[in-house]
Amino acid sequence: MALNYQDMISALQSFWAERGCVLMQPYHTEVGAGTLNPATTLRCLGPKPWRTAYVEPSIRPGDGRYGENAFRFQQFWQYQVVLKPAPEDVLDVYFSSLEHIGIDLLRHDPRLVEDNWEAPTLGAWGLGWEVWLDGMEVTQFTYFQQMGGLDLDLIPAEITYGLDRLGLFVQGKRSVLELEWAPGVTWGDVFRENERQWSAYNFEEAPVDVLARRFSEHEAECRHLVERRLPLPAYDQVLKCSHGFNQLDARGAVSVTERAAYIARVRNLARAVCQLQLELEGDADAAA
Amino acid sequence: MPTLLLEIGCEELPASACREAETQLPELCRTLLGVAPAHVLVGPRRLAVLVEGLPERSPDEWVKGPPEALRDRAADGFARRHGVSVESLEVRAGFLGIEVPGRDVRELLPTQLDAVVRGLAFGKPMRWDDSGLRFPRPIRWLLAKLDAETLLGETSYGHRFTHQQVEVASASAYLEVLRAAGVEPDAAERRRLIVAGLDAIGGWSDPAGVLEEVIHLAESPLVLEASFDERYLQLPEPVAVAAMQAHQRYFPLGGNRFAFVANGGNAEVVRSGNEAVLENRLEDAAFTFERDVAQGIDRLAERLGSITFFAGAGSFADKTERLRQLVERLGGGEASLEAARLAKADQASELVREFPDLEGQIGAEYARLAGYPEAVCSAVEEQFLPDSASGPLPQTDPGKVLAAADRIDTLTVAFELGHRPTGSRDPFGLRRAAIGLCRLADEGDLRIERSDLAPEVRDFVEERYGSLLDVPVEAVRAARRSAVSDLGAVAALARFLAELPDERLGPVHEVYTRAGRISAKTDSASEVDPALLHEPAELALAEALQRLDLDQVAERRFDEALASAAELAPVVEKFFADVLVMAEDSSIRANRLRLLRDVHEAVGKLGDLAQIPR
Numbered sequence: 001m002a003l004n005y006q007d008m009i010s011a012l013q014s015f016w017a018e019r020g021c022v023l024m025q026p027y028h029t030e031v032g033a034g035t036l037n038p039a040t041t042l043r044c045l046g047p048k049p050w051r052t053a054y055v056e057p058s059i060r061p062g063d064g065r066y067g068e069n070a071f072r073f074q075q076f077w078q079y080q081v082v083l084k085p086a087p088e089d090v091l092d093v094y095f096s097s098l099e100h101i102g103i104d105l106l107r108h109d110p111r112l113v114e115d116n117w118e119a120p121t122l123g124a125w126g127l128g129w130e131v132w133l134d135g136m137e138v139t140q141f142t143y144f145q146q147m148g149g150l151d152l153d154l155i156p157a158e159i160t161y162g163l164d165r166l167g168l169f170v171q172g173k174r175s176v177l178e179l180e181w182a183p184g185v186t187w188g189d190v191f192r193e194n195e196r197q198w199s200a201y202n203f204e205e206a207p208v209d210v211l212a213r214r215f216s217e218h219e220a221e222c223r224h225l226v227e228r229r230l231p232l233p234a235y236d237q238v239l240k241c242s243h244g245f246n247q248l249d250a251r252g253a254v255s256v257t258e259r260a261a262y263i264a265r266v267r268n269l270a271r272a273v274c275q276l277q278l279e280l281e282g283d284a285d286a287a288a
Numbered sequence: 289m290p291t292l293l294l295e296i297g298c299e300e301l302p303a304s305a306c307r308e309a310e311t312q313l314p315e316l317c318r319t320l321l322g323v324a325p326a327h328v329l330v331g332p333r334r335l336a337v338l339v340e341g342l343p344e345r346s347p348d349e350w351v352k353g354p355p356e357a358l359r360d361r362a363a364d365g366f367a368r369r370h371g372v373s374v375e376s377l378e379v380r381a382g383f384l385g386i387e388v389p390g391r392d393v394r395e396l397l398p399t400q401l402d403a404v405v406r407g408l409a410f411g412k413p414m415r416w417d418d419s420g421l422r423f424p425r426p427i428r429w430l431l432a433k434l435d436a437e438t439l440l441g442e443t444s445y446g447h448r449f450t451h452q453q454v455e456v457a458s459a460s461a462y463l464e465v466l467r468a469a470g471v472e473p474d475a476a477e478r479r480r481l482i483v484a485g486l487d488a489i490g491g492w493s494d495p496a497g498v499l500e501e502v503i504h505l506a507e508s509p510l511v512l513e514a515s516f517d518e519r520y521l522q523l524p525e526p527v528a529v530a531a532m533q534a535h536q537r538y539f540p541l542g543g544n545r546f547a548f549v550a551n552g553g554n555a556e557v558v559r560s561g562n563e564a565v566l567e568n569r570l571e572d573a574a575f576t577f578e579r580d581v582a583q584g585i586d587r588l589a590e591r592l593g594s595i596t597f598f599a600g601a602g603s604f605a606d607k608t609e610r611l612r613q614l615v616e617r618l619g620g621g622e623a624s625l626e627a628a629r630l631a632k633a634d635q636a637s638e639l640v641r642e643f644p645d646l647e648g649q650i651g652a653e654y655a656r657l658a659g660y661p662e663a664v665c666s667a668v669e670e671q672f673l674p675d676s677a678s679g680p681l682p683q684t685d686p687g688k689v690l691a692a693a694d695r696i697d698t699l700t701v702a703f704e705l706g707h708r709p710t711g712s713r714d715p716f717g718l719r720r721a722a723i724g725l726c727r728l729a730d731e732g733d734l735r736i737e738r739s740d741l742a743p744e745v746r747d748f749v750e751e752r753y754g755s756l757l758d759v760p761v762e763a764v765r766a767a768r769r770s771a772v773s774d775l776g777a778v779a780a781l782a783r784f785l786a787e788l789p790d791e792r793l794g795p796v797h798e799v800y801t802r803a804g805r806i807s808a809k810t811d812s813a814s815e816v817d818p819a820l821l822h823e824p825a826e827l828a829l830a831e832a833l834q835r836l837d838l839d840q841v842a843e844r845r846f847d848e849a850l851a852s853a854a855e856l857a858p859v860v861e862k863f864f865a866d867v868l869v870m871a872e873d874s875s876i877r878a879n880r881l882r883l884l885r886d887v888h889e890a891v892g893k894l895g896d897l898a899q900i901p902r
Contacts, residue, residue, distance in 0.1 A: 071572045086416060088428065091299055095449075105449050108561065109553035112300035112332075113505060113537075116412070127414040127425070129300060134561025135536055135548070136568075143416055143426070155416050174564065174571075252594060 002171045004180040005187060008101050009055055009163065012079050015100045016053035019093065021081065024054035029236050030243040032060050034080030034160055035119065038235055044084060044144055045274055046281045047153045053081045055163070059243065061202035061250035067188070067195035070175035074198050075191065079161040086143060086157035094141065094159055098133075102170060109134050117142040121242050121266040123149035123274075126158070138166045148274025149267070208253045215244040215262075222269045231277040238269045290393075290435045292321070292339040293459035294401050295444055297429035299333070303504035305424035306330040306475065308410050313337050316407045320400050322346075329463075329473040332504050333448065335408075336473060338459060342434070345390040353377065353384040397439050401432050433459040446470050447508050449552055470552070471507045479503050482549055485511025491541050496533040505537065506551035514559045515545045520570040523577055524653040530643050531569045538566065576638040585654040589633035598716070601701045604632045610701075614693035617740060624686040627667035630655055631690055648672045674724050677756060681732050688734045695721040695728075696736075699745045708748070722749040726756055729776035736775040753779055759786035762899045771841045771893035784846045785895060790902065795857035796850060800891045801898050803860065806869060807885040810878075816886060820879040825859075825866035832859045833886055838893040846894070853891050860887065 003011060017023055027037040034040060034056035043050045056078045064074030083090060091112075095105060112129040117140065119125070128142035140160040144152055164187070167179045177188030222237035245262045248254050254262060301309075310330045317325045317337055325337035351370065354362035356379050363384055367374045370386055377384045406421070413422035421427060432440035436458040443453045444462075446469025454469045456462055463473065472478050482502060486492040489511065502509075520528060521544055532538040532546050539547040546566070550558045580588065592604035601607070611628040620628070634640045634651030643650070652669030656662075663686050670687030671694050673680060682688045702708075702716045709718050726749060728734045738746055750768045754761045759782050767782035785793070821827050836856060840849040869884070871877045891897070 065575070069572065069575050071568055086426075088417075088426075106552070107554045107557050109550045109558040110449065111505065111551055114300075114302035114304075127412065134553070134558050135565040136561065143414055145414055155414075168564075168568075169561075174568070 003102055004171070004182060005163070005167050006182050008167060008170060009079065011101045012097065012161065013053065015097050016051075016081055019051070021051045021053040021083075024052050026054065026056050027239075029239045030059040031056065031239060032242065032246060033058050033119075034078045035124075035158065036122070036239060036242065037080065038232065040080060040082050040158065041122065041124075041147060041270075042231070042235060042274070042277050044082065044147050044152060044156050045150065045278045048281070049154065050082065050084045050156075053079070056080050059246075061198075061206070061243075061247050064195060064199035064202050064250075066199040067177070067192040070177055073164075073176070073191070073195055074202055075194065076176075077163040079163050079166075081159040081161075082156050083159075084156035085154040090157045091141075094131075094139070101166075103133065112141070113137075115140065120263050121245070122147065122270045123267045124270075128158075133169050136165055136169055138162055138169055149271045150274055150278065202247065202250045206247050206251055208248065208251050211244050211248050211251070212253070215241055215248070215265075218244065219265060219269060222273070226269075226272045226276055229276060229280065231273050231280060234269075234273045234276070238266060238273055241266050241269060289341045289343060291459040292342050292397070293336065293431065293433045293456065293462050294339075294404060294440075295334050295336040295429075295431040295462070296405055296427055297334050297431065297445060298423065298427055299425040301332050301335075301425050301504070302412075303501040305410055305412075306332070306335070306504045307500075308424075309335045309408055310475065312408055313404075316404050320403050320407065321397075327463075327474070330475050330504075331471075331473055331478065331507055333445070333471075333507055334473060336462070337404075338462060342393060344393055346393065346396055348390045349388045350380065351386050351388055352380075353386070356382050356384055359384060394434060394437070394439065397432065397434065401430075401440060405430070431456065433462075435459055444469075447552065450508075472509070473507075475503055478506070478509050482509050482511060485509070485549075486539060486547055489513050489541065489547050492539045492547055493542075494533070494539055495529065498533050498537040498539075502537050502549050506549055508551055510550045510552070510555070511547055512550055512555055512559050512562075513541070513545065513547050514563045514566075516563060516567050516570060518544050520544070520567070520574060523570060523574055524646075524650060526646050526649045527573050527577070527639065527643060528570060530646055531573060532566065534643075534645075535569060536562070536566060538562075573639065573642065576642055580637045580639050580650075580654065581657055583637075585630055585633045585651065585658045585660075588636040588654070589630055591636040592632055595635055597701075600705045604635050607697060608632050610697050611690070611693045614696055615689055618689045618692055618734070618736065620686060620689035620693070623661065623663035624667060624689040626660065626664045627671070627686050627690050628693065630660070630664065631668055631671050631694065674727050675720065677723050677727075681727060688728055688732045692725060692728045692734055692736055695725045696741065696745075699725070699749065700742055703742060703744050703748070708744075718748070719752070722752045723756060725749050726752045726775070726779070729774065730757075730779035733776065738773055738775055738778070741775075749775065750778055753782060757782055759783055760900075762901060766895035766897055766899040769892070769896035769899075771838070772844070773842045777842075777844050780844055781841075781846055781895060785897075785900060788850070792850065792854070793897070793900070794902065796853045796891060796894070797897045797900065797902060799853070799857050799860045800888060800894075802864070803884040803891070804888040804898060807881045807888055810881045810885045812885070814878075814882055816882045817879050820876055821883075822876075823867045825863045826880060826883065829856075829859050829863045829887070830883060832856055833883070833890060836890055838890055841893045849894055853894060856887065856891070 013023055024039045031037055037056055039052050058076050058078050061074050063072050065072040099105060111132040113132055115128060115130040117126050117128060124147045126142040126144040130137045131139035131141055142158045144156050144158060164176045171179055173179055177192060179187040181187050181190050218237045218240040222234050225234035245266060310328055313328045314324050317339055321339060323339050323342055326340040327338040329336040353366040363374050363377060367377060372386055377386060410424045413424055415422060416426040430441045431444050433456060444456050446454045451469040454465055456465050466473050529540050532540050541547055548562055592608060595604045597604050597607045608629060611631060612625060615624045615628045630651060634647055634654060637650060639650050640647050648669055648671050652665045655665040655668055663684060666684050667686035667690045670682035671690045673682045673691055682691050698721050699718055702718055707716055729736045741749060753764045757764060757779055763782040763786035766785055767778050770781055772778055772781055821830055836852055838849050838852060869880045
């Protein structure tokens, strides 16, 4: 029997908890990807080992399709794992997690296809793969090299499962909306109306001038908080800027040149926050 | 002599890294081991070399020290540095030194092999631990064998999923052991297997060239045939092809069939999985396509005002208006004008956002669906042709006109904004645009007035002929300074000049350079005063010059123009023989110089012939 959506999540949770991961919960501020959760971004900085795993709703206003498209959503689900430093057998462990949720690696055709990850708004990049199962991309696997423009001391492996794609694969369904979330309840039952309303907001109602103003306010607040040496709340302001930019973009309010300027503004904030965070960690270690 | 195996076991390497290693390994082995490898085997999980005929010992080596004459002062230090006694130093050809005996290759190899691994240089390396190594993906094992002896590591590994560790009994057994463990380590053999598999199915194509990558995406390649639901054939064909090739690295077989390369698994399961993935992608594309079509190309075109062409260059609506004007200037008819109006409409479509490489093709398809005449649709489709120095040209006249207008606009606007390409930086693709324009004018026979191009743009465009045409660059330089009025004629004249036999070019060249040299400093405004001409030879020259009509050049009648110019040659020769240009009387001298200047200018309509070395 194929696992339903929530059982698949539970299976991944227990798999990674057994391997020493701190199970976090989704972050409370909109992020475009689980990578932006501070449990990944900020914990990847510095020399301290860290292992975590969590579900993250990925919020991308421009990807909404009013719940009418079987594969595109403004909110979809990722399962995020960070292993810092990356253990030598990290790929073997990852593939056994697929077996753990019921995928027979000998019946299927798992592949690692070059995909180099870059997050311009974070000043972050890494090298890795998209993982294919019979041609379907189910995971993004990345060895981070830089975060906030800083070379990383310990190279983390980031494993980002696309839960919706993985669900299609595990359940053999042709539409994300038809995935069984829980017995008798589909993905669509839970989120379709959510998609319709948020698409209407993102594409039609989100107030461009207000969003643009808020972007500048969050930017100023971030700078202020960096001055006050409070990187964690400052980082939330980076996330709000990043999401605000995505909202403006979804409204078609960002021209090609402005786009580069917005991205640079977010990147500068992220860089300042990451540097400060690293400094504070260093201070704390020195004190201890 | 023994055989050496070095295997660098990696997590799955990108195809580009495999190719980099394949290129560098032979030279690294030659330099560091002294022998080129007999086999270089590269693939996603391992880079390996097999070196045959490696000498058992390195050669003895003479280490030269100080001259014998300096024995008292320098021998001690030299001996100490090399850990030998002064007494053991030998003398050869007046120099002290020591003979260092060669060493067993087993002692040397660990260091040399480490140097081979570290000697590989990759475009995109990464770190993965604190070893300090940088490689495109983590190295997970090394194995080196000299015949049956293990120098580094312990075992190799077979196919990632079907086999685990495998023992390699000896270097020469390597290929056999791996093949038994589900791995084909030889890239050439994998290519052969894949192409044979595709050929056995037949009718395959690979417009995007994914084969080179697919070779390095599987260690155990198996070609499978599959198909997708026929209802997706309603999608424009390039969209289906892009979904197959760009995302999935499939090979289209025509219609709703495709082939792909698997690395294992149950063929039936893997096939149906891949079919589902492609259908998901096509379903997504179909959803987008239907939304676009529901809008229709005319409504898409109306939305261009809100899309920026590029910073400072206005919106795509502004660009569309400029295209219409350019098309008129280029003499385009009704179909070209209509195509210009619709050319950029697909920039507002969702499908182009998904498949940016298909701009133009998608617009053409939408124009067809809206019932526009084929001449309009194919012009929209062909507007980005040619896209290289050798790619195909537009086949239709409206296509050529639109393609030229598009490039002229991009070049003009970019140059106005100061985006001239520098070095390898050419973010707006201006070189490609200029090459396209050159080819449309020359091979496409499209008349583009040189005077319609801003001077800076014209220079930039015409410079491309230097590398584009198969003629000496001097011929292009000469032709660019001629009186030809359209762009294509620059190419035609350059070819004409380059092919001229010396006996035809010689006399005219002589007239041009001689008259030019002597009159070089004469100002260009003043005119020849007929009243100051006395000598028969100078009167004859003035008269011949009057008769000379080189406007044939503008009409591309180069042969006639050259013949006319050649008629001047004897007259000029007689002039120089009979007339003293540098006359005592300064007004007569100046007048004669002006006459020669006019000769130079008139013949110069055929080009700046002085550029052509004789």
